[in-house]
Amino acid sequence: MIRKNEEKIFEDYLARENLKHSEQRKEILDVFLNTDKHITADELYGIVRKKYPSIGYATIYRTIRLLCECGLCLELKIDDGTTRYEHLYGHRHHDHLICVKCNRFVEVVDPDIERLQEKLFKRFGFAPQRHRMELYGICKKCKK
Amino acid sequence: MIRKNEEKIFEDYLARENLKHSEQRKEILDVFLNTDKHITADELYGIVRKKYPSIGYATIYRTIRLLCECGLCLELKIDDGTTRYEHLYGHRHHDHLICVKCNRFVEVVDPDIERLQEKLFKRFGFAPQRHRMELYGICKKCKK
DNA sequence: TATAATAATGATAATAATAATCAAAATCAA
DNA sequence: TTGATTTTGATTATTATTATCATTATTATA
Ligand SMILES: [Mn+2]
Ligand SMILES: [Mn+2]
Ligand SMILES: [Zn+2]
Ligand SMILES: [Zn+2]
Numbered sequence: 434m435i436r437k438n439e440e441k442i443f444e445d446y447l448a449r450e451n452l453k454h455s456e457q458r459k460e461i462l463d464v465f466l467n468t469d470k471h472i473t474a475d476e477l478y479g480i481v482r483k484k485y486p487s488i489g490y491a492t493i494y495r496t497i498r499l500l501c502e503c504g505l506c507l508e509l510k511i512d513d514g515t516t517r518y519e520h521l522y523g524h525r526h527h528d529h530l531i532c533v534k535c536n537r538f539v540e541v542v543d544p545d546i547e548r549l550q551e552k553l554f555k556r557f558g559f560a561p562q563r564h565r566m567e568l569y570g571i572c573k574k575c576k577k
Numbered sequence: 578m579i580r581k582n583e584e585k586i587f588e589d590y591l592a593r594e595n596l597k598h599s600e601q602r603k604e605i606l607d608v609f610l611n612t613d614k615h616i617t618a619d620e621l622y623g624i625v626r627k628k629y630p631s632i633g634y635a636t637i638y639r640t641i642r643l644l645c646e647c648g649l650c651l652e653l654k655i656d657d658g659t660t661r662y663e664h665l666y667g668h669r670h671h672d673h674l675i676c677v678k679c680n681r682f683v684e685v686v687d688p689d690i691e692r693l694q695e696k697l698f699k700r701f702g703f704a705p706q707r708h709r710m711e712l713y714g715i716c717k718k719c720k721k
Numbered sequence: 722t723a724t725a726a727t728a729a730t731g732a733t734a735a736t737a738a739t740a741a742t743c744a745a746a747a748t749c750a751a
Numbered sequence: 752t753t754g755a756t757t758t759t760g761a762t763t764a765t766t767a768t769t770a771t772c773a774t775t776a777t778t779a780t781a
Contacts, residue, residue, distance in 0.1 A: 451756090451757090452757075452758090453747080453748050453749070453756085453757055453758065454748080454749095455747070455748075455757090455758060455759075456747090457758080457759075458758090474738080474739085475738090487759090487760075488759090488760085489759065489760035489761070490739090490760085490761095491739090491740080491741090491759080491760065491761085491762095492758080492759060492760070494738095494739065494740075495740095495758085495759090510654060510656055510658060512654055512709060514654060514738095516738085516739095530697065530698070530701050530703055532703070533706060539701055539703075541697055541701070543693055543697060545689075545693055546690055546693045546694070546697075549687055549689055549690050549693075550690070550710075550712060553674065553685055553687060553690075553712060554674070554712055554714055557674050557683055557685070557716075557717075558716065558717035558720075559674055559676070559683075559712065559714035559715060559716055559717070560714050560715040560720055561712070561714045562677060562713045562714045562715065563713050564710065564711060564712045564713060565656060565709075565710070565711050565713075566694075566708065566709070566710040566711075567708060567709050567710075568694060568697060568698055568703065568705070568708045569705075569706045569707050569708060569709075570698055570703035570704050570705045570706045571703060571704040571706065572701075572702065572703055573701075573702035573703070576702075576704055595727090595728085596728075596729085597727080597728055597729065597776080597777050597778070598777080598778095599728090599729060599730075599776070599777075600776090601729080601730075602729090618767080618768085619767090631730090631731075632730090632731085633730065633731040633732070634731085634732095634768090635730080635731065635732085635733095635768090635769080635770090636729080636730060636731070638767095638768065638769075639729085639730090639769095658767095659767095660767085660768095
């Protein structure tokens with residue numbers, strides 16, 4: 434199973450931080466890895482609850498935080514104010530094309546843009562940390 | 578006064594929408610136009626309250642909404658979750674370099690990047706609506 | 722200018738997303 | 752197996768923003 438790597442990363446992180454590995458955390462990681470990318474906390478909660486009806490909302494948020502801390506998950510703040518989470522392990526940096534109708538996310542990387550962004554940092558004397566670029570439009574399907 | 582144009586835009590909008598022009602709205606517009614760019618609702622509230630101590634928070638939010646609707650103001654959602662507002666009238670589209678230490682905003686436009694973004698929209702069959710690009714780093718002053 | 726219709730205001734309550742608290746339950750090292 | 756420590760779920764708190772509503776202000780008109 435491909436997920437072996439991710440599970441190990443999570444377990445190693447828990448061990449390193451002297452945290453314990455609960456059933457709930459296993460289940461949330463599993464759902465997160467199985468799910469489509471760019472999921473909200475609420476969507477994750479909805480899926481986990483099917484298998485684990487007693488799960489509490491707080492546990493979802495706590496575990497998402499752990500997943501972000503150990504490098505498996507990246508938080509995205511979208512223009513409409515929603516927060517979404519995507520897989521980070523094994524995924525190189527990328528930006529997003531987002532359909533404002535159907536909310537579809539297309540992952541894109543343009544090496545030319547990346548290079549020009551570095552030049553912008555340099556031109557204004559900034560030490561680069563990260564960037565974020567989102568292109569909002571209407572996708573092919575939604576154009577009808 | 579340069580602000581004449583902006584005031585007219587606001588007044589025309591209010592008239593067009595059958596809204597009334599209150600002292601509070603005048604004052605909030607005035608503070609917004611006088612202030613530095615990229616202000617939060619709370620910062621705006623703090624400044625307005627000095628001249629107009631009885632102002633209510635709700636009026637700030639209501640008026641910001643009007644300013645956005647009439648094209649004088651643009652809402653920005655920053656990566657850390659805060660919402661900021663900047664002048665829109667007379668300002669061409671631009672993106673931002675943001676210092677993660679001192680929160681300084683530098684406005685930038687790179688025509689090459691803009692062109693490549695259009696190409697990305699086209700390549701993936703998206704009808705472009707808008708985009709947003711933020712470059713986060715540490716500015717010259719904060720590097721010490 | 723006085724009036725009357727309409728809209729705006731400020732106080733307050735409501736929302737929604739997320740974080741903090743805490744007693745009970747689960748994990749795990751010895 | 753035990754016992755120290757952590758986690759959980761329920762609940763409350765927090766924060767930013769919006770909705771409600773009685774009172775007040777604006778504005779068109781007589
Ligand atoms: Mn992505
Ligand atoms: Mn700006
Ligand atoms: Zn679409
Ligand atoms: Zn700085």
